[in-house]
Amino acid sequence: MKLHDTPIGPYPARVRIAIAEKNLLPLIQFVPVSLRKGEHKTPEFLAKNYSGTLPVLELEDGTFIAECTAITEYLDALDGLPTLTGKTPREKGLIHMMSKRAELEVLDAISVYFHHATPGLGPAVEIYQNPEWGFKQRDKALRGMHYFNGILETQPFVATDFFSMADITLIGALIFADLLSLPLPPECQALQAWYNRMQQRPSVKNRITMSHPPAAPLDTP
Numbered sequence: 349m350k351l352h353d354t355p356i357g358p359y360p361a362r363v364r365i366a367i368a369e370k371n372l373l374p375l376i377q378f379v380p381v382s383l384r385k386g387e388h389k390t391p392e393f394l395a396k397n398y399s400g401t402l403p404v405l406e407l408e409d410g411t412f413i414a415e416c417t418a419i420t421e422y423l424d425a426l427d428g429l430p431t432l433t434g435k436t437p438r439e440k441g442l443i444h445m446m447s448k449r450a451e452l453e454v455l456d457a458i459s460v461y462f463h464h465a466t467p468g469l470g471p472a473v474e475i476y477q478n479p480e481w482g483f484k485q486r487d488k489a490l491r492g493m494h495y496f497n498g499i500l501e502t503q504p505f506v507a508t509d510f511f512s513m514a515d516i517t518l519i520g521a522l523i524f525a526d527l528l529s530l531p532l533p534p535e536c537q538a539l540q541a542w543y544n545r546m547q548q549r550p551s552v553k554n555r556i557t558m559s560h561p562p563a564a565p566l567d568t569p
């Protein structure tokens with residue numbers, strides 16, 4: 349399989365973490381795509397993913413799967429042993445809900461802030477910016493962090509009592525916050541403690557250097 353991505357991006361990080369957690373690295377060939385050069389907006393790339401975003405998984409039969417959640421669900425099902433997306437109906441429901449919530453309330457909000465209220469990927473790629481909308485989304489992300497802080501005050505992981513796709517999504521969000529030097533609110537101590545713990549996982553620690561061959565130069569986000 350090929351993973352079209354960029355090593356440092358927060359959304360690609362989600363799939364890279366899933367690949368490492370599932371020990372699937374030997375099956376993956378990484379294909380670097382430069383966001384700053386706008387390679388994700390070319391007709392050739394849009395034919396792979398209509399949304400013009402990374403990552404995209406290309407299967408051996410030529411099928412393209414985009415969207416981190418969809419890619420993670422595919423990878424998790426490959427060995428018939430779902431560990432990241434839940435086994436029971438209850439686990440599946442909770443993990444999907446909390447992952448979606450981490451996307452809606454934190455990760456995607458930070459992404460809008462990045463594209464609208466900062467220089468983003470540069471003038472060649474950011475053809476429309478609305479800073480007011482961007483700052484509103486930053487504030488939404490900060491509110492979302494408080495929400496997840498409350499969750500993590502009472503349980504060790506985001507959705508259930510084990511590490512799951514919902515944790516990966518929130519990790520992606522905090523990686524994005526780090527890249528933009530957007531600090532976690534100081535009162536979000538449970539969230540910070542959880543993130544410190546997550547950063548110790550080899551899948552999170554090694555996500556940038558896991559490419560074969562090592563991907564360079566690094567391309568933000």
Ligand SMILES: N[C@@H](CCC(=O)N[C@@H](CS)C(=O)NCC(=O)O)C(=O)O
Pocket residue numbers: 357358359360383388400401402403414415416417459469473569
């Ligand atoms: N909903 C998508 C979002 C993917 C996404 O926004 N990826 C970033 C890479 S970190 C991207 O391609 N940004 C480029 C852009 O939006 O122009 C997913 O879950 O895969």
